[in-house]
Each structure stands twice: as structure tokens, then as C-alpha cells.
Amino acid sequence: MSTLASRIERYIKDMMDAADLNSVELKRKDLAEVFSCVPSQINYVLETRFRDEQGYHVVSRRGAGGCFQIIRLEVTDDQEMKDLIAAVSGSEMSFRTAEGFLGRLLEEGVINRGEYMLITSMISKEALSAAGERQDQVRAAMIKNVLITLLRMDY
Amino acid sequence: MSTLASRIERYIKDMMDAADLNSVELKRKDLAEVFSCVPSQINYVLETRFRDEQGYHVVSRRGAGGCFQIIRLEVTDDQEMKDLIAAVSGSEMSFRTAEGFLGRLLEEGVINRGEYMLITSMISKEALSAAGERQDQVRAAMIKNVLITLLRMDY
DNA sequence: CCCGGAAAGGTCAAAAAAAGTCAAAAAACA
DNA sequence: TGTTTTTTGACTTTTTTTGACCTTTCCGGG
Numbered sequence: 001m002s003t004l005a006s007r008i009e010r011y012i013k014d015m016m017d018a019a020d021l022n023s024v025e026l027k028r029k030d031l032a033e034v035f036s037c038v039p040s041q042i043n044y045v046l047e048t049r050f051r052d053e054q055g056y057h058v059v060s061r062r063g064a065g066g067c068f069q070i071i072r073l074e075v076t077d078d079q080e081m082k083d084l085i086a087a088v089s090g091s092e093m094s095f096r097t098a099e100g101f102l103g104r105l106l107e108e109g110v111i112n113r114g115e116y117m118l119i120t121s122m123i124s125k126e127a128l129s130a131a132g133e134r135q136d137q138v139r140a141a142m143i144k145n146v147l148i149t150l151l152r153m154d155y
Numbered sequence: 156m157s158t159l160a161s162r163i164e165r166y167i168k169d170m171m172d173a174a175d176l177n178s179v180e181l182k183r184k185d186l187a188e189v190f191s192c193v194p195s196q197i198n199y200v201l202e203t204r205f206r207d208e209q210g211y212h213v214v215s216r217r218g219a220g221g222c223f224q225i226i227r228l229e230v231t232d233d234q235e236m237k238d239l240i241a242a243v244s245g246s247e248m249s250f251r252t253a254e255g256f257l258g259r260l261l262e263e264g265v266i267n268r269g270e271y272m273l274i275t276s277m278i279s280k281e282a283l284s285a286a287g288e289r290q291d292q293v294r295a296a297m298i299k300n301v302l303i304t305l306l307r308m309d310y
Numbered sequence: 311c312c313c314g315g316a317a318a319g320g321t322c323a324a325a326a327a328a329a330g331t332c333a334a335a336a337a338a339c340a
Numbered sequence: 341t342g343t344t345t346t347t348t349g350a351c352t353t354t355t356t357t358t359g360a361c362c363t364t365t366c367c368g369g370g
Contacts, residue, residue: 182318184317184319194320197319198319198320198321215320217318217319218319219318221317221318
């Protein structure tokens with residue numbers, strides 16, 4: 001018998017495949033009820049099986065009417081992209097490095113000139129000065145979110 | 156099922172769109188009756204979905220015959236955009252406020268859906284968590300920078 | 311003219327309805 | 341047996357919903 005966590009993982013992935021969708025919206029409480037487990041078990045599944053580096057992205061809303069959405073990024077088979085996201089997760093990035101990276105994305109046509117300018121203005125030293133010595137960490141987290149968003153956008 | 160608050164929001168916006176008007180006049184009590192909820196629920200909707208930075212302005216009259224009016228604001232030229240930047244750029248900004256403001260720029264076509272998603276992802280709590288206490292200051296600076304860039308890009 | 315009641319809308323805080331965090335306990339594994 | 345993964349539950353945070361009480365305005369009678 002597989003673990004509960006794996007069965008929940010399978011359930012969610014099957015659900016997406018069946019509906020031929022790259023995203024599902026679920027209620028944590030309902031799902032916990034289906035598997036008669038504590039709600040926090042669901043968080044464990046999300047944290048261990050649906051991480052960004054694994055090609056999934058989760059967004060959620062708390063409060064009355066809250067729920068969460070699991071989005072399958074169009075890279076589940078693109079190891080290079082996964083590695084890139086993993087590399088930038090929880091790391092640091094200077095402005096120069098980030099700028100160079102964005103420049104490559106621009107050259108490759110992943111982003112256009114306007115997007116390049118917007119992103120650059122937001123990761124500039126000026127914009128992030130209030131973050132003090134944690135500036136490079138914030139910048140890395142921002143770049144990671146940009147990558148995920150780009151993956152979500154092009155489909 | 157979406158929340159009551161969201162359904163009321165949609166109802167009001169649809170109403171404006173349908174009539175192709177930039178303002179509607181409503182009675183709090185009537186609206187509450189339509190959705191069979193307490194009247195103060197309407198205030199909650201106005202406070203969370205129709206704030207100035209979200210591009211709406213609400214005026215109301217109490218007393219017998221009282222009612223409220225929701226006016227949709229629009230940015231029509233460069234100067235208004237500049238005024239908006241001035242009005243919105245404080246030294247701190249919560250994610251909620253920023254999101255509301257960006258939603259407005261999206262509704263008005265100042266930015267497109269992709270730009271909205273990119274910017275939102277970069278100012279999210281997740282992206283800025285490393286900034287800790289100073290998160291709201293960083294966000295304010297980022298918003299200011301991005302607005303200036305949009306202006307330079309001659310929207 | 312003044313007053314009091316009725317007919318609005320406003321405020322604020324508590325309750326309810328979600329989801330998130332974290333660390334201890336249990337189970338599986340090597 | 342020691343380590344890693346999974347499971348559980350107590351506590352936290354966020355968002356929405358509700359209700360009791362407050363304020364403003366209008367109108368009619370004295």
C-alpha cells in the first residue's frame with residue numbers, strides 16, 4: 001500500500017489529466033475529507049510533490065471562500081527550466097547578474113523590450129534599496145517569480 | 156462557489172458595463188435585499204473592491220432617501236497618469252493596495268494582462284518575504300519605479 | 311420654528327470560514 | 341539502529357459575514 005501522501009498526489013494529477021487541464025482548484029478541507037486526514041496533510045503533499053522546481057505552482061487564498069489552485073507549468077519535461085528555477089530558489093542575485101540574465105531572455109525572444117524594461121526597473125538597486133543587505137535575496141526571489149509567470153503566460 | 160462579496164462586486168460592475176455608464180446609483184438596503192444579506196455587507200464590498208486606488212470612487216448620502224453612487228475613474232492623459240503616480244506613491248504599500256491599483260491600470264488598458272501578471276508576481280509577499288519588515292517600503296519603491304518606466308515607455 | 315420619529319446609510323468588533331505553520335510523534339527505510 | 345519521510349494536531353493568520361449600535365437627513369405636527 002502506497003502512502004497517503006502519494007495517493008493524494010495521484011488523485012490530483014489524475015484529476016488534471018482527466019479534465020485535460022493544466023490547473024485545478026480545490027478546497028483543502030474537502031480534499032482532506034475525501035481522504036479522511038487532517039487538512040495539514042494536504043500542505044505536506046503540496047510542499048513535497050507540487051513545488052515550483054517540480055513543474056507545478058500553487059496559489060491559495062485564505063479566509064471564508066478560500067481555496068487553492070495547482071497550476072501545471074508547461075515544463076514538466078524541460079529539465080533545464082526546472083534546474084534554472086531550482087538554482088534561483090532561495091539563492092541570491094546581484095543586479096548585474098540579473099540584468100545579464102534578462103538580457104539573454106530578451107535576445108532569445110522570451111521577453112520583449114517593454115517587459116525587459118519593466119522588470120529591470122523593478123529589480124534595480126534603487127527600487128530594492130530598502131531591503132538593505134537582503135537585496136540580493138529579494139532579487140533572486142523576484143527573478144524566480146518572473147520565470148514562473150512567464151511559464152504560466154505562454155499557453 | 157465564489158463568495159457573496161465577489162458576486163456583489165460582479166453584479167455592480169456588470170451593471171455599469173451593461174449600461175455603458177461610468178457611474179451607478181444604488182440603495183444599500185435594496186442591494187442587500189437582492190442578495191439577502193445584511194446591509195453592512197455592501198459596505199464591505201465597497202471598501203474592498205471599489206476603493207479609489209482601484210479606480211472607483213464612492214459618494215453617499217444618509218438619511219431618508221439616501222443612497223450611494225459609484226463612479227468609475229479613468230486615466231485619459233499623461234498628466235493624469237503623473238498625478239496618479241504622485242497620489243499613489245507613498246513610502247509604504249501593502250500587497251492588497253498595490254494589487255488593487257494594478258487591477259485598475261489593467262482595467263483601463265494602461266498595462267496588459269501579461270504585464271499585470273509579471274508585476275504582481277514580483278511584488279507578491281512571497282517574492283518580498285526576504286525583505287521582512289521593510290517589505291511594504293520595497294514594494295512602494297518598486298511600484299514607483301515601474302510607473303515611471305511605463306510613463307517613459309509612453310503607454 | 312422646533313421637535314421627534316422614520317428612513318436611510320456608517321462603524322466597528324465579534325464570529326465564522328477558510329488556509330498556513332511548525333514541531334512532535336509515528337512509520338518506513340537503509 | 342539511526343535517519344528520513346509521513347502523519348497529526350495545536351496554534352496562527354487571513355478574509356468574509358453578521359449584528360448591535362451610531363449618525364444624518366427629511367418630514368410632519370405642535
